Amino acid sequence: MAKLFLPSLPVCPHCKTIYRYGDVRKLLLKKEEKCYHCEKIFKISKKKLIILLLEFLLALLAVNLLLIGFVGVNLITLFIINVVLTALAATLLPYYILFVEKK
Ligand SMILES: [Zn+2]
Structure with missing residues (x-):
């Protein structure tokens, strides 16, 4: 269901748990986080922020x-x-924000 909404909030790369808006905001400054659902570690990627920045500056x-x-x-x-x-x-x-599997 969440995929119908674009752009979308990040999901856990392991168990696909969808993170709520408020939860993602709290993670903005962190590098990695343990999933509250499956308890596996994932990295918090900010590389998509450059897209937001460019779109914002153009707008x-x-x-x-x-x-x-x-x-x-x-x-x-x-x-x-x-x-x-x-x-x-x-x-x-x-x-x-993207959540990616930790290698
Ligand atoms: Zn998980």
Whole structure:
């Protein structure tokens, strides 16, 4: 079922247990973790984060160009919009985390 949702939250590479959003957030700064279900160790891969970063920067650039070029907003509004967009992108972090088998 979880595969229907894209992008998706990471699953344990051993037992395919799906991790909840809040759990993944807590693991963002860790390198590896023991699965709470099967108790095997997996690595927490952040290599997909570069995709999020690139998508985010492109989106930010497009939005800024659009706002400055066509809407003509002032700098404070622009700044607030950028802060909101950055906060939104940060909420997507867990969807770009991968759990991989430890070799
Ligand atoms: Zn597991």
